[in-house]
Amino acid sequence: MNLVFDFGGVLFTWQPARLLREWLPHRAVCDESAARLVAEIFQGCVPGSDWASFDRGEHEAEALVERIARRTGHPADEVRRIVDAVPSHLTVQRDTVALMAELKERGHRLFYLSNMPAPYADHLEAAHDFLDWFEAGVFSARVGLIKPEPAIFRHAERVFGVPGERCVFIDDVAHNVEAARACGWQALQFTGAAPCREALVALGALD
Numbered sequence: 001m002n003l004v005f006d007f008g009g010v011l012f013t014w015q016p017a018r019l020l021r022e023w024l025p026h027r028a029v030c031d032e033s034a035a036r037l038v039a040e041i042f043q044g045c046v047p048g049s050d051w052a053s054f055d056r057g058e059h060e061a062e063a064l065v066e067r068i069a070r071r072t073g074h075p076a077d078e079v080r081r082i083v084d085a086v087p088s089h090l091t092v093q094r095d096t097v098a099l100m101a102e103l104k105e106r107g108h109r110l111f112y113l114s115n116m117p118a119p120y121a122d123h124l125e126a127a128h129d130f131l132d133w134f135e136a137g138v139f140s141a142r143v144g145l146i147k148p149e150p151a152i153f154r155h156a157e158r159v160f161g162v163p164g165e166r167c168v169f170i171d172d173v174a175h176n177v178e179a180a181r182a183c184g185w186q187a188l189q190f191t192g193a194a195p196c197r198e199a200l201v202a203l204g205a206l207d
Contacts, residue, residue, distance in 0.1 A: 057141030148179030
């Protein structure tokens with residue numbers, strides 16, 4: 001089976017509210033204010049947003065800081081603090097890694113497809129040897145495409161050398177899962193390693 005993993009929220013922690021409460025505690029003082037700040041800074045990472053453009057590789061980190069500061073009115077040094085803190089926030093979700101190890105041991109092929117800015121991708125590759133388990137992968141910033149656009153799924157098929165209907169895509173974001181299915185892929189919405197394992201058992205990948 002050809003299993004394609006997302007990174008943030010699946011293989012690595014992605015909890016932007018927690019990130020903001022840790023690094024901007026004077027602004028993210030409660031759950032409600034943290035949620036507002038997440039919406040202001042990250043804009044849901046939807047196509048066309050500042051952060052999505054960063055994911056696509058359209059500008060460097062400092063340009064992202066300037067764009068967000070100008071749009072939100074937040075001081076540039078505070079925005080920079082968040083942009084710089086993201087790599088340390090992307091901690092490994094050990095239960096997902098254990099699931100991947102089990103899948104690899106069973107002989108399944110592992111790939112990745114992640115919306116990821118280039119500096120963060122570089123950091124993850126340098127920091128984590130288990131990424132060598134993947135046969136191939138696509139980081140959005142390196143190809144100028146982002147999920148949920150159909151083009152990135154078609155590009156991934158070419159990189160993997162596998163047609164979409166033979167891929168099982170695992171992502172925590174519902175609209176990315178829906179986009180993959182619209183492209184003919186099998187797809188699972190990730191809500192945790194245990195439910196994901198159960199879904200893979202149902203597909204026959206594991207016992």
